[in-house]
Amino acid sequence: MSAVRKGAGRLWSVRVAGGLVGLVAGVFLAATVWAQQLVADLSSHLIAITTGFTGTEVVLFGTTDGAGDVAIVVTGPRTPVTVRRKERIAGIWINARSVRFEQVPGYYMVATNRPLDQFVGRPVLERHQIGLPNLQLGPREQLAPDQLALFRSALIRNKQRAGLYGITLGQVAFLGERLFRTNIYFPANVPTGLYNVEALLIRDGEVVSAQTTPLVVSKVGFSAEIYDFARNQPMIYGVAAVIGAIAAGWLAGAIFRRV
């Protein structure tokens, strides 16, 4: 729930982050226009989580220099995740076995223009970590492979249930032969931090061009201030919470005294 928040994006102030991202993206674009066979960009490089945030959609669009297949891989900031298995102990279900994965993306989504197995082989998928089966999660414990697979699939299943990992492949739509676009949806519980949006051009089963675009998910405004306050000065935050509650209780008592 909360750990994914410590991505690099938190360290910068939002404005600086936005500026930096724009700069980086600009450099990327400038460099790729003449050198690469694929150019892509996002409709927005900053997802701002405000008090009214209920999820958002970002459009990725781009162009290729000719025929070919496109795969888009969106990876959220990587953090450790503990997977626990409940077992029936003395009649009740409580957490027993647990496995810790060190490198779990907080968000993961893949979009392609047609099913992956129609245009690319396993080695390429594994090398570029395309698709959930090829995602490297970095399990810490030494476990029997079948046990590990069980915990791994449970982790992915839980992330999918939270809407953070894609259940199906997203759809990249081609407009003509060269222009493509896809919509990437981020739910309300999307973790904050620095995201990588990777666009890959694949021809004859090989990646011929790749471009990585950064995307920052950050809390802004009131919710960001509360969060930073609670994190950076937990004791003062607690005092403020108590004083606020006492004042509110007093006020309520005074208002309803005559009712």
Add this chain to the structure above:
Amino acid sequence: MQVYLPIAEMSVNALLVLGMGGLVGFLSGMFGVGGGFLMTPLLIFIGVPPAIAVGTQANQLVAASVSGVLAHWRRGNVDVKLGVVMLLGGMVGTVVGVWIFSVLQRIGQIDAAITLSYVFFLGTIGTMMMVEASRALIRRRAPTAKRGKLHRHMWLHGLPLKMRFQRSKLYISALLPAGIGAVGGMLVAIMGIGGGFMLVPAMIYLLNMPTGLVAGTSLFQIIFTTAMATLLQAATNQTVDVMLALLLLIGGVVGAQFGTKAGGRLRGEQARLLLASLVVAVALKLAFDLVVEPNDVFTISTRMS
């Protein structure tokens, strides 16, 4: 209307949370209890992580008990001396409780521990209240019941450190109220409840305190234990969401006003029987969830420890 909770890191429907606060506030006003024991399970039910539900409840209860104690204070129904002794124990209990909480959170057993303590306390107290209220209802039909002794002596009254509490007309060991306070403090820290439903009977039956002073005095000390729990939960576990607390508070305060009026029309035994059924129902629901095989036996947690 969706509102993003900055600490829980989730988006909730503000009207739903306000409504929940109102409903629990109504019931607590009607029965004169804090209602934390209903709110924490409700919050968990709508997807708030249990740890955050408990930490935030402590914060919300500060406000609820402040507004509650004001009315008692005006009528002079607070034994400050006894309350202070209770709260000294309460402080110790809260510190121990928050520590236990963080250990359980680290080893991944906090959810089961919260549910288990709910089942245990709600089950026990609810059943006792049910039996007592039904007896009272039956006795009302047969009014020849004999009067009990005014004051019974138990081993508890032989403890050292005797203190005189003029307001309550008691001469008892200070360890008794301090001990009751300590248990109350632990309940605040681990379960996110004020513990009124446990403190009140303990003060009546163990301390033999005048009934009129019980509610005000327990509320008085709950202010401090919940404030302490809020502070410690915020500092050590970072599980206090002020946005959620604010929503609960608004709903709760309004609901409590209507609840108090509705409660005036209920007879004592009937009210207690209704409350007891509610408490037992919550306990049974939680026990059921513990025993039935979950949909997915795997859970994930990204919280650092």
